[in-house]
Amino acid sequence: MNESTQLLIENAELDNEEFFFDSGNLLNDVHNVNNVHTLDLSLAVDAGQEAIAAAKLVIDNALAECADNPAILGSVEFANALKIISGNQALWFEYRTKIKDAKPSGVPMADIDAMAGPQSANGDKQDSAAEELIELVMDKGSLFFDTIADKAFVSVDMDGVEHTLAINSKTFVEWLSFAYYTHTKKGNATGKSASETAIKQASFALSGIAKHDGENERVYLRVADFNGGHHLFVGDEKRQVIEVLPTGWRIISNSPVKFWMPGAMQPLPIPQAGGDLSQLWQFVNIPDHERLLVLAWLLEAMRAETPKPILALCGTQGSAKSSTQNKLRQLIDNNTVNLRAAPKSIEDVFVSAGCNWLASFENLSHLTPAMQDALCTLATGGGFASRTLYTNSEETIIEVKRPVIVNSIPSVITAQDLTDRAISIELPRIAYREESEINAAWELAKPSILGGLLDLFVKTLALMPTVKLINPPRMADFTRLGEAMAQALGHPVGTFDTLYKANRAESIGRALEASPVAVALRDIVEAHTGQSRLVFTGTMKTLLERLETHKQESHAWPKSARGLGDILRRQQPALSSLGIDIEISKPGRHGINVEIKKREHREHCERGLEVFHAERKILHSKSVVQDVERF
Secondary structure, three states, X not given: OOHHHHHHHHHOOOOOOOOOEOHHHOOOOOOOOOOOOOEOHHHOOOOHHHHHHHHHHHHHHHHHHOOOOHHXXXXXXXXXXXXXXXXXXXXXXHHHHHHHHHOOOOOOHHHHHHHOOOEOOOOOEOOOHHHHHHHHHHHHEEEEEEOOOXXXXXXXXXXXXXEEEEOOOHHHHHHHHHHHHHHHOOOOOOOOOOOHHHHHHHHHHHHHHHHHHOEXXXXXXXXXXEOOEEEEEOOOOOOXXXXXXXXXXXXXXOOOOEEOOOOOEOOOOXXXXXXXXXXXXHOOOOOHHHHHHHHHHHHHOOOOOOOOOEEEEEOOOOOOHHHHHHHHHHHHOOEOOOXXXXXXXXXXXXXXXXXXXXXXXXXXXXXXXXXHHHHHHHHHOEEEEEEOOOOOOOEEEEEEOOOEEEEEOOOOOOOHHHHOOEEEEEOOOXXXXXXXXXXXXXXXXXXXXXXXXXXXXXXXXXXXHHOOOOOOOOOHHHHHHHHHHHHHOOOOOOHHHHHHHHHHHHHHHHHHHXXXXXXXXXXXXXXXXXXXXXXXEEEHHHHHHHHHHHOOOOOOOOOOHHHHHHHHHHHHHHHHHOOEEEEEOOOEOOEOEEEEEEOOOOOHHHHHHHHHHHHHHHHHHHOOOOOOOOO
16 A cells, blocks of 8 residues: 555544545455555545545556556446546546546447446445436337338427437437436536437437337338328428328328438428429529420429439539539428539448438449449339448348439430439530529529429329320339329320430430440441441450450440440440340350341431430420520
């Protein structure tokens, strides 16, 4: 025992004439640890400054030795000393900083925080902070579980408005932290803050309670289809919902379904009855002849269960791609960041879709085949699974169906599967106006524009049962909605169907132009002047070598024969529409053989383009939408 400790014990004057050291056990009982004394915590509460001084001494001695002997930080004496000083907030902050700086890296600070937990005067442990948090949540709200989303939720009342919070989300943690602070605030004293560890422990327990004891209830993100109607979550403080039926739309306060609000979600404008949709074209740079397609895409984004085409905007610098994309998103799924940078991985795509109703990416320069496959999955519905963090046998699954909007300078959609699911629109260059002026006018016009869009949605829903499609394309549900919308606007039967198919045909041409392999292959076929239809026969490796003479510098150029084969399989339907037939054999002894043949008559693509341009003139002359001053 060192002299200072002995002197402190001898001078201690306690009412019960005992000190909080166990005088019969002054020597440390921790193996190979010196100068750590056993503290009798039962007397510590009444020990006053002497108890605190001795506890500080124990901690200081332990910190001096913990680098060589980490076990000292796990001793009972050290834990008891922590509990004594944790009763003084200022002193605890001081010593917690010292401990954090001195402890070995292998000793978690969370374990030390747990050792400093509160105790009562008789030594019995009080309810932990995690237990208090669990009780607080169950007292203030009702727990339930969405088996489809595999998420636990709690509904809580905030100022008379019901809020649905995802357990362990940012919004939930912020609410719980404030609720705990308020709950522990007594009089003029400052309330307590819950530690990160306590919140995590409580969240794990609450998720289990919700799953096994709570109700199973579907929770939606921004859009829901329910009982024959479509519901659009406004996301304001009142948690209002827009209900749209074939007979009309209205704003309701008590939603028939539950919506949750991620931290980045922002409110939609409150729609104005009898709004003016034609104002939209003053703020977004969409060519007249393709406005029907964009309107149909906006309406489709208000339906939850149907497949959704991808809206791909492309154009040169100065065509207001980002501005147009931003404003379109504000009408459907406004967000703190409406324009997201290109995703770095497939997981990024699905994580973004899991927390946003509308997936929005800007300034894309290239989409890998895997990324295009992921966007296809978002459009028609599907999921992504990866190993759950810190586990070896559990999966985290994200299952989504989302509207998608992207923009780029060149066309980045090259996969034919994605082309079949896309609306590709090329934006013309414009003369810029002052952004502050545009944004101010936009804020004033948004309620009227959204009101006009909802009016159009009502008329479209009323006409949909009467719409019949002949030879519908892949996105048949979207085509049917678009055809009903066009008829609601006064256009002849078949107008939208023709326009959409023509856009798809033109998209195939853009996709081929965006694929350096397809361009090189087309050049070889066009240069073929022999009588035979056979342009090439040989192995995939030989074809790659021949294509090298037409190689373009591009991220998409294949680096191997296998990569070339993958690209050819993706481009087969589009190349066939240009009169280029490709046959790929199964792997053999000498590799994979390829045959390329040239047909005399190019079929679907060119005919589709002719229809497209003819329809463009017709629609332009009929004024597809009100002719107002462009953006």
